[in-house]
Amino acid sequence: MTCCTPATTIVSADAFRQSTPSADEFRLASRSIGDGILQTEISVPSIHCGGCINRIERGLAKLDGVQNVRVNLSSKRLALRWTDQGTPPDAIGALKKLGYDGHLFDPTEAAKPSGDLPRMLRALAVAAFASMNIMSLSVSVWAGAEGTTRNMLHWICAGIALPALLYAGRIFYESGWRALRHGQTNMDVPISIGIAAAFALSVYDTYQGYEHAYFDAATSLVFFLLIGRTLDYVMRERTRTAVKGLAQLSPRGAMTIRADGEYEYLPLKEIRSGTRLLITAGERVPVDCEVERGISDIDFSLVTGEGAPRRVEAGAALQAGILNITGSLTVIATEVAEDSFLAEMIRLMESAESGKSVYRRIADRASRLYAPAVHLTSLLSFVGWMIFQGDVHQAATVAIAVLIITCPCALGLAVPMVQVMAARRLFESRTMVKDGSAMERLNEIDTVVFDKTGTLTLGQMQVTNVDEIDTEALSMAVELASHSRHPSAQAIHAVASHIEGNLGFRFEEVREFPGLGLEGIAQGKVYRLGRAAFACKDDDGQNTAETVFSVEGRKLASFVFSDRLRPGARKCVEKLRQAGIAVEIVSGDSEPAVRAIADQLDISDYTAGILPGGKLDRIRLLTKHGHKVLMVGDGLNDAPALMAAHVSMAPASAADVGRNNADFVFLQDGLDTVFLAYRVARDAAKLIRQNFVIAIGYNVVALPVAILGHATPFVAAVAMSLSSLVVVANALRLKGEPMWAKPKPLGFGLELRRSAK
Amino acid sequence: MSDFFYLIPISLALGLAGLVLFLWSLKNGQYEDLDGASERILYDDDRPSEAHHE
Numbered sequence: 001m002t003c004c005t006p007a008t009t010i011v012s013a014d015a016f017r018q019s020t021p022s023a024d025e026f027r028l029a030s031r032s033i034g035d036g037i038l039q040t041e042i043s044v045p046s047i048h049c050g051g052c053i054n055r056i057e058r059g060l061a062k063l064d065g066v067q068n069v070r071v072n073l074s075s076k077r078l079a080l081r082w083t084d085q086g087t088p089p090d091a092i093g094a095l096k097k098l099g100y101d102g103h104l105f106d107p108t109e110a111a112k113p114s115g116d117l118p119r120m121l122r123a124l125a126v127a128a129f130a131s132m133n134i135m136s137l138s139v140s141v142w143a144g145a146e147g148t149t150r151n152m153l154h155w156i157c158a159g160i161a162l163p164a165l166l167y168a169g170r171i172f173y174e175s176g177w178r179a180l181r182h183g184q185t186n187m188d189v190p191i192s193i194g195i196a197a198a199f200a201l202s203v204y205d206t207y208q209g210y211e212h213a214y215f216d217a218a219t220s221l222v223f224f225l226l227i228g229r230t231l232d233y234v235m236r237e238r239t240r241t242a243v244k245g246l247a248q249l250s251p252r253g254a255m256t257i258r259a260d261g262e263y264e265y266l267p268l269k270e271i272r273s274g275t276r277l278l279i280t281a282g283e284r285v286p287v288d289c290e291v292e293r294g295i296s297d298i299d300f301s302l303v304t305g306e307g308a309p310r311r312v313e314a315g316a317a318l319q320a321g322i323l324n325i326t327g328s329l330t331v332i333a334t335e336v337a338e339d340s341f342l343a344e345m346i347r348l349m350e351s352a353e354s355g356k357s358v359y360r361r362i363a364d365r366a367s368r369l370y371a372p373a374v375h376l377t378s379l380l381s382f383v384g385w386m387i388f389q390g391d392v393h394q395a396a397t398v399a400i401a402v403l404i405i406t407c408p409c410a411l412g413l414a415v416p417m418v419q420v421m422a423a424r425r426l427f428e429s430r431t432m433v434k435d436g437s438a439m440e441r442l443n444e445i446d447t448v449v450f451d452k453t454g455t456l457t458l459g460q461m462q463v464t465n466v467d468e469i470d471t472e473a474l475s476m477a478v479e480l481a482s483h484s485r486h487p488s489a490q491a492i493h494a495v496a497s498h499i500e501g502n503l504g505f506r507f508e509e510v511r512e513f514p515g516l517g518l519e520g521i522a523q524g525k526v527y528r529l530g531r532a533a534f535a536c537k538d539d540d541g542q543n544t545a546e547t548v549f550s551v552e553g554r555k556l557a558s559f560v561f562s563d564r565l566r567p568g569a570r571k572c573v574e575k576l577r578q579a580g581i582a583v584e585i586v587s588g589d590s591e592p593a594v595r596a597i598a599d600q601l602d603i604s605d606y607t608a609g610i611l612p613g614g615k616l617d618r619i620r621l622l623t624k625h626g627h628k629v630l631m632v633g634d635g636l637n638d639a640p641a642l643m644a645a646h647v648s649m650a651p652a653s654a655a656d657v658g659r660n661n662a663d664f665v666f667l668q669d670g671l672d673t674v675f676l677a678y679r680v681a682r683d684a685a686k687l688i689r690q691n692f693v694i695a696i697g698y699n700v701v702a703l704p705v706a707i708l709g710h711a712t713p714f715v716a717a718v719a720m721s722l723s724s725l726v727v728v729a730n731a732l733r734l735k736g737e738p739m740w741a742k743p744k745p746l747g748f749g750l751e752l753r754r755s756a757k
Numbered sequence: 758m759s760d761f762f763y764l765i766p767i768s769l770a771l772g773l774a775g776l777v778l779f780l781w782s783l784k785n786g787q788y789e790d791l792d793g794a795s796e797r798i799l800y801d802d803d804r805p806s807e808a809h810h811e
Contacts, residue, residue: 050793050799054800072789073792073793074791118784121783121788125776125780125783129772137765156765
């Protein structure tokens with residue numbers, strides 16, 4: 001019954017970009033919970049079913065020193081408790097063997113209380129209790145209770161309503177007050193006024209022994225509105241947790257080399273400029289630094305968007321976040337200099353943020369028109385009744401009845417309900433939405449700007465000329481390539497599945513030369529795979545981009561690479577175009593590489609070799625011309641553009657900054673998500689409009705009744721509940737079919753393999 | 758009518774009890790992993806879990 005991915009196929013898009021944290025890093029991410037027991041929180045994004053829970057809990061419980069493992073399926077996290085016996089359990093390694101990628105959770109983050117949600121749920125429970133009981137007491141009033149009986153029932157209602165309104169309604173009063181203090185109005189202002197007025201009038205009427213009291217209306221109003229608020233909050237919280245879980249790609253500490261030559265693992269914040277660090281192959285560079293010794297290939301793709309790895313030597317400057325692929329490097333940490341890449345990025349992001357116009361959410365825009373209209377109507381009815389009848393109490397009752405009946409109950413539910421349904425539908429397709437406003441903004445776009453490396457493509461090399469290479473040479477090269485984690489070598493190794501027959505070729509001795517290539521000895525002959533200058537004796541040094549396989553300095557084969565498109569990229573671009581949206585590519589990579597991808601996708605608008613500032617300028621130019629731009633990007637160099645765009649999207653493999661600033665984050669490799677998100681946003685916008693029409697239509701009908709003085713508490717209660725129910729039911733319609741059959745939440749691996757066939 | 762007034766405090770007390778129980782279960786962490794709880798029941802494991810109280 002389990003739908004788990006088999007343990008062997010877990011190859012996430014960036015599996016080889018990650019490295020297993022060292023024991024020291026693991027310890028650093030733990031917190032003590034007393035009695036020598038430590039707790040470590042690990043985020044495992046690919047947990048998705050009961051089988052996973054079972055497998056992980058059983059698998060990890062077997063590790064030495066592990067006391068308790070508890071998987072949380074909702075937050076896709078596990079809490080590991082272990083006794084300190086010198087070395088922490090290799091939980092990440094064990095997870096990997098089970099087929100899951102685990103990322104350590106920051107202990108300070110993990111220890112934080114779970115935010116406002118419990119508070120909101122408590123408020124919701126209190127409001128539910130109060131409104132239910134008051135409603136049931138009100139029913140007996142409506143049924144004809146009179147005189148002292150009615151009065152007593154009203155007093156009981158007042159007794160329940162007062163604490164409930166004070167406690168449960170606090171969130172509205174606070175928010176309304178905040179808005180008022182800043183000279184603005186939002187939905188919460190008319191709500192707060194309505195509640196307070198209804199309660200005050202009801203207490204007065206009860207005291208005077210009058211017939212009508214609106215305790216039921218006031219409490220059920222709070223209850224309905226709290227449902228909308230809580231749903232909205234849950235949606236944002238879920239995304240926040242998911243994104244936070246992904247934020248663990250960057251290292252938390254680094255191996256430092258002390259003056260006496262001893263190694264010591266230190267947390268990042270203790271690393272000062274001038275500290276000497278050791279960065280082994282497969283590690284991410286933790287801080288900005290300069291290479292002191294060593295040669296290696298560095299994958300800059302997450303920082304600059306460049307596809308091919310670059311070779312670095314002593315003296316080269318490295319940015320935090322890039323990946324060291326082949327050799328060990330000794331580096332010296334440097335200050336974040338004024339003119340460093342990161343500093344420039346931060347400056348650009350700040351300017352992008354300040355230049356961006358503040359988006360006002362639909363509900364707030366609506367309430368800006370709505371609140372004055374409601375208050376004016378209420379005032380006018382008061383004045384009108386005073387003129388025609390002259391009875392202050394009657395006029396006040398009508399005015400307050402108007403306030404209650406127009407209280408934006410349905411409006412308060414109209415938007416969040418739809419957005420929660422939309423977010424849920426996207427969540428099923430493994431896309432996170434940061435908040436409801438992102439969905440509203442996505443609906444407005446008319447241009448999509450894609451980054452290339454890591455966004456349109458997977459950022460993975462692929463051999464494109466397999467057919468031209470002699471099979472025997474190929475099988476030897478594949479065998480040799482399996483000894484390295486260099487992207488080119490991994491790409492060559494991945495060709496293995498194309499070769500028929502026996503791969504039984506073995507090298508006796510293999511050495512890797514960082515920045516150059518691999519050397520293997522078989523049957524007394526020296527085979528080399530790597531840069532042309534390294535592999536071939538008679539190379540003229542012109543063809544530097546090429547990777548060559550040679551024997552004794554004689555060229556046997558050369559490999560041509562290209563980056564691989566994300567699955568669904570073509571379909572996505574096509575569909576966006578059909579929807580009337582312009583598509584373009586803005587990339588920091590070289591012109592030919594970008595052109596190749598643009599041609600494949602049939603995109604005529606592309607810009608290559610562009611600096612991060614250039615990306616930002618491009619977005620600004622488009623914005624200035626009145627376009628609403630969706631930026632899809634993953635690199636650190638995309639972050640300013642992501643920020644400046646009307647709405648932004650990033651894959652889960654993106655750099656931390658990019659991912660944290662994007663409005664949408666998609667976890668799967670396929671790019672169809674971009675179009676799916678757009679479509680869902682469009683559907684949602686349609687439903688929101690319908691809901692507004694319903695809510696306002698209800699007001700148009702109910703308002704004259706209230707103004708004429710016929711809005712008894714009974715009428716108010718029925719009308720309010722009905723309109724809320726209709727709005728909620730309409731929102732539920734969004735939950736129709738996803739764009740494609742609901743994807744079984746497979747690991748990234750299977751999807752990759754499928755597309756590779 | 759007034760003969761049945763004693764029902765009001767009873768109903769209110771029952772409602773309050775429900776409210777208190779819900780608040781207790783919320784505080785107790787029983788809503789922390791709703792998806793997990795529904796899956797766990799399918800796996801036969803008679804070991805009581807020690808990590809119920811976070």
